Amino acid sequence: MPDRKNTSETPIRTAVANEDGIDFVLIELFFFAYRDFTSDPDQMLAHYGFGRAHHRVLHFVNRGPGLTVAELLDVLKITKQSLARVLKQLIDAGHIVQLQGPRDRRQRELYPTAKGRALALALARPQSRRIHAALQDTGAEGRAFIEGFLKAMVNPELRAQIDALPKAQE
Amino acid sequence: MPDRKNTSETPIRTAVANEDGIDFVLIELFFFAYRDFTSDPDQMLAHYGFGRAHHRVLHFVNRGPGLTVAELLDVLKITKQSLARVLKQLIDAGHIVQLQGPRDRRQRELYPTAKGRALALALARPQSRRIHAALQDTGAEGRAFIEGFLKAMVNPELRAQIDALPKAQE
DNA sequence: CAAAATATGTCAGTACTGTTGACATATTTT
């Protein structure tokens, strides 16, 4: 195997760290944390022939039953063509049902079935367990910081959407 | 458009919240936060014809110059076939160079070029800015909690890898 | 009422990132 280039591209041998005050530690931690956060449901979904996109749809339909297709697209920030396949599979598998909108009959309201509710809970369980364990490691008084931090990481325009979802006390 | 099924799949009309003590709030916040966290570099990468996978390779090669291919695969947890395309493109574009390993000549040590270093920094900058702003919103004393929480979210077996990366004080 | 706008669905093509399986080459270890 020959060396791929000899166009005198000089290799840099020093590790980048803290340059321009860039927070590489948190950047990496966020990557690793999210990867492992999604790994448990990913494994479960594989048994159903579903992927991460199915999980997200199932999650938000369970969190806000009666959601219209347009509202779901707005939350997920994907195109309707992307949603279509995933949603169709969830409907065909009996996890989600569509009802014609009562006010506007063009709309399709999305509801979970008992099966869809059960799957959503099963997928959320290991994620919640992981979060709970991490909070205990950190100290329970850290929760407010963590919630505040994550919310502050979200684009300001979108925070309204988050507040529109059901809260813990409901 | 007919209703897709009439197999008497009963819709559930109540939102799921706090069931089985599941922490839906943090699950969702983590999803939204990560999505927006990756959106800035994603946009920049599109200009180069690169994707998120290129970003990750570039990041870790910059964080640990001299990394071998096997070490990189171990960090990213992908197959070598997945890495191959992405790595080849980065090498061809002059962001990364490969040097034959000094001890073991089968190995290929990966180093960033000046161009690769510059791109890595440019991609990290908006992410770090977002993190910095979020920390300020939260209060600076929350940083330890957030770092601890994110690290605790990572699978224990993999935390050693994280500790092996350069720290801020180096 | 007719026309325009809206909500949804669908077809076709493409890109990126990941997978598995198989096999080749160079090098090191046994």
Add this chain to the structure above:
DNA sequence: AAAATATGTCAACAGTACTGACATATTTTG
């Protein structure tokens, strides 16, 4: 000399996203 290792490469496939175009039903507007 044989086996193991590090890397590279070819082929096929899957999941999730994208764009563009067009169809249908329904509501809103002029």
